[in-house]
Amino acid sequence: MAVTDTLKRSAKVVRSAAWLGWQLESNWADPAIFAIITIIRPLASLLIIIFMFRFALGASASADLLNFFFIGNTVYLFVYNVLFGISQVIFEDREHYEVIKYIYISPVNWYLYFIGRGFARLIIAGVSCVVSIVAGLIFLPLKFNMTAAAVPVFAFSFLLGIVSIFFMGIIMCALTLVMARHGNMMSESISGIFFILCGIIYPISALPVWLQKISTAIPISYWLEISRRLILNTDQTIDAAWHGVSTADLVYRLGFSTAVLFAFSVVFFYYMSMLARAKGIIDRTTSY
Template structure:
């Protein structure tokens, strides 16, 4: 009479793995997309170097207009605008570029078939875009400091950085909506996002107060998160209003209304961006637009 074999021992759970569907699993998947975009960017490191240098030189050229005018207040205003737009513009563009890279590499179909939610995918893309844009913004800021004494305290710089972080939420949502363009067109989708960036650059008063815009265009500036972020940072640095002299800077407590509006932008645009991207993905799958040729 044979004795039945004992069942094999149950293997101990691997701590490096997480249960599908849990928050930990989704976070690991989002981080995987962060590292994927890092390696995609590193693959084109020479272009990253070229465009980073272009950003730094362009920002310094704009700031030197204030130096030439012998107006420290104008110089700081232009510096703030250049740094903020370097950050927000790169954040906006990098989300769309992530989709473009995949179209060029021919891997976007595999990403869309991966067993992860689109929310997890786009959160990972946005996290990398935010970190990359922040690094570019810091490099631009340091480069501009080689040309002029910035004149801002460390506390003011940190408070402006907080404003940048809050403003990034709204631009992430707008970037997700713009990312549908590379999904719809391989050849021209990424270039079309530059038009959207140019419109926001115009209406946000990045290098000038919104009040100098034509009267019919000034109300449109209210739809841009950059408008409120710039207002907050100008108050912190004491360069709000008009004239050539500095005003007393304020703390974060004095710009809570602007921060509240920026949070509201993020709360509205991020879900809307996810919805729009999902609709574009469904359309692209149905019409066969995901192949590399577009």
């Protein structure tokens, strides 16, 4: 009974925080303008890469290469949005709206509150993903060959991927608790590191060997490779860094790293929130 109550209460916190996050993200404009703003950025990102391929390779760009980059770019929409969304909450609540102290003293689980706030950006990422797929189907020779048998594995790995970036978002959120306002560049920066290391728009094998070792230890890299293999219905993609590693092994690595991230995010978040409280900077504003 107590467990059920706790779960219900946790779900309520996440739901309320998600609703608040959605209002903050969307209520500044009427739905039509908000929709345009939401879709125009991912569409432009996609077009940048398409035109880079068109410029460098012309008509000779292989379908395998285009499919490879397209899937990476689409999955990355979730990575960027969720990481950015969760880590920005501290700056919004603390520096902009100056309400963080009221949230801190309210009877909600802070960790779950931040998870909930991330859901608003997850929805935006979902919309952007759909727009990208439609644009991809128009501009690119996409070949989605996923078999029915692969759907459950894909759904499971996708869920693991999403959950893992939520935990990474919490870790960044914890760091921003002790950072000044300028730390808002951190989420962009970390996303940039993942953009370069995880083989989003080019194979990891294009990186120097020492960087490949780091790349192949990041959960997002596993998530991308699994998604590509299952969507394209192949045992290996053009990324030689993963040749010889089975899809099952990648799913196992993704699951294990997600569990590690969860444990670390909980410990790290509570440590950093205690540190911020000890330093008296939970509700500081840094307008310089």
